[in-house]
Amino acid sequence: MKLHLSAPSNQLLRNNIQITGSxxxxxxxxxxxxxxxxxxxxxxxxxxxxxxxxxxxxxxxxxxxxxxxxxxxxxxxxxxxxxxxxxxxxxxxxxxxxxxxxxxxxxxxxxxxxxxxxxxxxxxxxxxxxxxxxxxxxxxxxxxxxxxxxxxxxxxxxxxxxxxxxxxxxxxxxxxxxxxxxxxxxxxxxxxxxxxxxxxxxxxxxxxxxxxVESDWSSASYYYSIVALSEVGSEICLSAYKDNSLQGDSVLQELYTEFGVETRFEGNTLVLRKVGAPKGQTVQFDLGNAPDIAQTIAVTCFGLGMGCHLTGLHTLKIKETDRLEALHTELSKLGADISVTDKDLTLGLSGTMKAEVAIDTYNDHRMAMAFAPLAMKIPLYVNDAEVVSKSYPDFWKDLEKLTFLVDEV
The missing domain is CATH 3.65.10.10 (Enolpyruvate transferase domain)
Known part of the structure; x- marks a missing residue:
């Protein structure tokens, strides 16, 4: 299944999303x-x-x-x-x-x-x-x-x-x-x-x-990215989450403050709000304890025109695909200045993004979902989009709830 994605007509986002267990x-x-x-x-x-x-x-x-x-x-x-x-x-x-x-x-x-x-x-x-x-x-x-x-x-x-x-x-x-x-x-x-x-x-x-089972923080990462790429004032509510999470990816709360995203809890609901511009032009994160969010962060940085240096990524080479090489290939297609080793990734400051590019997913659910938020900035295609069922079968439906235009090609 090949999908064409484009941005909501109103980039001031407001919605509630229910995410199943981790x-x-x-x-x-x-x-x-x-x-x-x-x-x-x-x-x-x-x-x-x-x-x-x-x-x-x-x-x-x-x-x-x-x-x-x-x-x-x-x-x-x-x-x-x-x-x-x-x-x-x-x-x-x-x-x-x-x-x-x-x-x-x-x-x-x-x-x-x-x-x-x-x-x-x-x-x-x-x-x-x-x-x-x-x-x-x-x-x-x-x-x-x-x-x-x-x-x-x-x-x-x-x-x-x-x-x-x-x-x-x-x-x-x-x-x-x-x-x-x-x-x-x-x-x-x-x-x-x-x-x-x-x-x-x-x-x-x-x-x-x-x-x-607490809802999945890895799945929440894609909404952090969407909010980071949206207008100030956007707010997405996700459920059901715990303030004292067992999941390492809950570090998103801290990391995404660098991109102007504020997190708060209302009971078991996680509220993500865009409160301002990114704090700087380049970020450096050691993701050794949360490698599954590396793809999301790299794409967020590219969408914001920021640079990043991500370390602690040595386990990504033996995932569903070699995620470091896959990121290098797909971000390069979009116009990114990117280099990778066997354990880290460096993204340079970028200017323009190439629109209508087809993103290959390599049988990797996270490649599909990490790149989807870029539709906030440019229309793009996602090949083999059904791969999201590995961890988040309702992902494309939930994007449509946020009024993304999701069309099968």
């Missing part, structure tokens, strides 16, 4: 529910990834195809490895077979798991024979994707002796690790995170307990 929280909660059936979940994400996770958890034997869902690949690897009697082949899309899982597989093997590779060493598909994992100590490099770490932490309380996890080096994506540990605490699992050591105590039974 994909990250939903998939963690679903795995815990599979381990402890007394858990109930409210405000579950309606994303493809959450649906894939639900289906995967119900399979006992055979092939589990998680398509593009990286979170499901990592989480289900740990889950099935710890489930005695289950035997599955865990696979996914072509891109998924190019995304490494070796670090996680090696850690699980150290704990006693029986996992082999179906094709290429270190990559899916992987063959898993579930068994009782009797060891309780393992180490991992600290600078890897937090999903590897969370995969181990989520199954930890179901292990007979719990788990002691040593992280070697400088830790990145700390908020996602803390999100996992906070959910464990909510279901009554004792845990600690001191220095580079995480300990999770065993727990045989849980519940009954109800987990309420």
């Amino acid at each position: 994909k990250s929280e939903s998939n963690r909660s679903l795995l815990l529910q599979a381990l402890y059936p007394n858990i109930s979940i409210d405000n579950l994400s309606n994303s493809d990834d959450a649906e894939v996770m639900q289906k995967g958890l119900k399979i006992g034997n055979g092939v589990v195809d998680i398509h593009h869902a990286g979170t499901a690949m990592r989480f289900l690897t740990g889950f099935f490895a710890s489930q005695e009697g289950k035997q599955v082949t865990l696979t996914g899309s072509k891109r998924m077979t190019e995304r490494p899982v070796k670090v996680l597989v090696e850690a699980l093997r150290h704990l006693g798991a029986e996992i082999s590779y179906g094709k290429n060493e270190g990559y899916p598909p992987i063959l898993i024979k579930g068994k009782k994992l009797e060891k309780s100590q393992v180490s991992l490099p600290a600078n890897i994707s937090s999903q590897y770490i969370s995969s181990l932490l989520l199954i930890a309380p179901s292990l007979e002796n719990g788990l002691e996890l040593e992280l070697v080096g400088k830790i990145t994506s700390v908020p996602y690790i803390k999100m996992t540990l906070a959910l464990l605490s909510q279901i009554g699992v004792e845990n600690s995170f001191e220095g580079n050591t995480i300990k999770v105590s065993p727990k045989a039974k849980v519940g009954p307990v109800n987990l309420v």
Whole structure:
């Protein structure tokens, strides 16, 4: 599906948008529910990834195809490895077979798991024979994707002796690790995170307990971008959010003050308001704890004619696509002065933007949604726009609520 996007006729925006639960929280909660059936979940994400996770958890034997869902690949690897009697082949899309899982597989093997590779060493598909994992100590490099770490932490309380996890080096994506540990605490699992050591105590039974999933802050980022690119006085209300969020992307509240966007809470409603011009011409952000919002911020800066230097982005190269190279290619098409390395991005001050450019999305939901706010400034096309269903199926409908013109080509 190819879409043509153009700006609302009135750029003083006013509307309310309901966003479903966080994909990250939903998939963690679903795995815990599979381990402890007394858990109930409210405000579950309606994303493809959450649906894939639900289906995967119900399979006992055979092939589990998680398509593009990286979170499901990592989480289900740990889950099935710890489930005695289950035997599955865990696979996914072509891109998924190019995304490494070796670090996680090696850690699980150290704990006693029986996992082999179906094709290429270190990559899916992987063959898993579930068994009782009797060891309780393992180490991992600290600078890897937090999903590897969370995969181990989520199954930890179901292990007979719990788990002691040593992280070697400088830790990145700390908020996602803390999100996992906070959910464990909510279901009554004792845990600690001191220095580079995480300990999770065993727990045989849980519940009954109800987990309420907060709405997705990554999805909120696109509205921060829209408000930043709109007229002063624009106001968009998003629900349902918590002031003390578990999600690392909630740092948006602080970062977007640089672009003239003010955040306030009214109960569980997040109110975004454009209060003034950007504070400067260039921003520098370390996004090591919130890499998923890098695309949104880079596009916001380009739309405002600002420059930016974004660091801490080393995990973006193994996402749905190599997001750094994808940003370089697509922003260059629009006229940006941009350079990237394997871990950072630099955008120069820009003048004009090329209109009616077709943005390629690379099977990456965030490419589609991060570039959409630019329609506030120039009409553009988005190729393969249906990719948003991975995390936010209602995105294009919600843009239409803001009176964006969204036409299928």
